[in-house]
Amino acid sequence: MITSSYNEFLPIEKLNNISMQESEKYQSAYPFSHGVYDNVFSENLLDQVIEEFEEGEKRWKTFDSKYEKKQQMNRDLSLGSITRMFIHNLNSAPFLEFLEKLTGIEGLIPDPYLHGAGLHKIESGGKLGVHVDFNGHKRMNVYRRLNVLIYLNKNWEKDWGGDFELWDAETMTRQKSVSPIFNRMAIFSTSSTSFHGHPEPLNCPQDRRRISLALYYYTANDPGEQKKELHSTLFLTKSGKAEQIYKQNGRLQRVKAMFSNWRTGSRHVVPRLK
DSSP: OOOSOHHHHOOHHHHHHHHHHHHHHHHTOSSSSEEEEESOSOHHHHHHHHHHSSOSOOOOEEEESSSEEEEEEOOGGGSOHHHHHHHHHHTSHHHHHHHHHHHOOOSOEEOTTOTTOEEEEEETTOEEEEEEOOOEETTTTEEEEEEEEEEOBTTOOGGGOOOEEEEETTTTEEEEEEOOBTTEEEEEEOOTTOOEEEOSOOOOOTTOEEEEEEEEEEESSOOTTSOSSOOOOEEEOTTSOEEEEEOTTSOEEEEEEOOGGGGGTOOOOOOOOO
């Protein structure tokens, strides 16, 4: 059992070193700003997060469509005590300051409601189609700017798939793959062109699943490279279009937005959510 020592949840010296040494590389990364950092957190801490992953009365939300087969749980009261403390530290000022120095995005705001965030798991055969994320938080009236993903998969084999893929918006092709191995943190800036996902179904054994912690961060008045008009997740189709299948309140809808104009450099129009 870990103690309540602050540095067991947030290794401040490591984080400071990353922000000082990696900020330029992060901000200039292709196909969009991102960074991947290994062994940042205490293994003992993450082991306990794994132990708590299925403990208690979890209320998993299931997403099952042609684009995604995954589960997500964000209810604070259902989180284990160590997981809750870890997430609360990832939403604290020291971690926000680390993210601001690394990414160059100022005035970051955490999400205490963990909208779309929290615990994520994908079973064998599951997937997450290439997409751009929902771009705003209606409840807090803020714009989404950053994703932080912390992978918890020990002894993960490459053949099982599940790589985090980064795609180029101009060519609609995969440019980078990141294996979701234990104690790996992936951070990326969310925008209208930050296409990512893992579209191929997982090929892991039936008793394994791909698990992670997801945290999202926002700004109040600056949308950055996001659209000001709010939209939910936009999934990339095989024909190069983007399909929106959920409203932000979870009701199912199907709205298609053409993405052919990305290749000519003009801006597409995303349907406004009522």
